[in-house]
Amino acid sequence: MEVRIDTAACAGHGVCEALAPHIFEVDDEGKAQVVAQTLDEADRVDVENAVNQCPEQALRLIG
Numbered sequence: 001m002e003v004r005i006d007t008a009a010c011a012g013h014g015v016c017e018a019l020a021p022h023i024f025e026v027d028d029e030g031k032a033q034v035v036a037q038t039l040d041e042a043d044r045v046d047v048e049n050a051v052n053q054c055p056e057q058a059l060r061l062i063g
């Protein structure tokens with residue numbers, strides 16, 4: 001499982017970070033990044049929530 005961030009589309013709202021702070025963080029430049037070292041099945045629901053609620057549709061779950 002992998003999550004990709006379209007940084008061109010990301011507007012830095014921080015919805016992803018609010019939903020899953022152990023996985024996402026908005027950096028100083030206002031772009032989301034993945035801070036989790038690894039993602040496993042236990043993270044799937046959190047990642048899916050972030051993907052579905054990102055206002056810019058900047059997140060994509062692969063695998």
Ligand code: SF4
Binds near residue numbers: 016026058
């Ligand atoms: S919710 Fe979407 S637009 Fe907002 S910071 Fe996260 S990836 Fe970027």
